[in-house]
Amino acid sequence: MQQVAPQGAIYQAGTLSGNPLAMTAGLATLRATGEPGFYEKLEGLGESWRRGMSDAASEGDVPFTINQVGSMVSIFFTEGPVTDFTSAAGSETEAFKDFFWHMLRRGIYLAPSQYEAGFISSVHPEEDLEKTFKAAREWFMIASASVGRS
Secondary structure, eight states, rough: OTTTTTTBBBBOTTTTTTOOHHHHHHHHHHHHHHHHHHHHHHHHHHHHHHHHHHHHTTTTTTTEEEEETEEEEEEEEEEEOOSHHHHHTTTTTHHHHHHHHHHHHOOOOOOTTTTTTOOOOTTTTHHHHHHHHHHHHHHHHHHHTTTTTO
């Protein structure tokens, strides 16, 4: 830290750099992640989200794939797998857009682009996940019926 201004020659600045609230939140996060079982719980929530969304998608006939690593999840409206930009770019962006707005109208806030990842929080209650799956299931049934699929 002696290298950083005002003691050193390196100037560092950022929106929340040194902000007391941001620093307190960061320290609290580090403490929470150090608790035994924290990452196992987080992995379980990510897996639950992947399974729940996959089950919801099975209610319809819309091409869908989901990638999940820990609590990081990404959904694509394409036949899987999605492993790179080329396979992601083959996704139905209009379906994603329709899905996004459907979910938002039901109080589910997702990243607004299929190219962004979502993150499950360690404090997401099971009820929130179930609400998400219910809204997704509804969309898949509606979307399948609207394009003449059953």
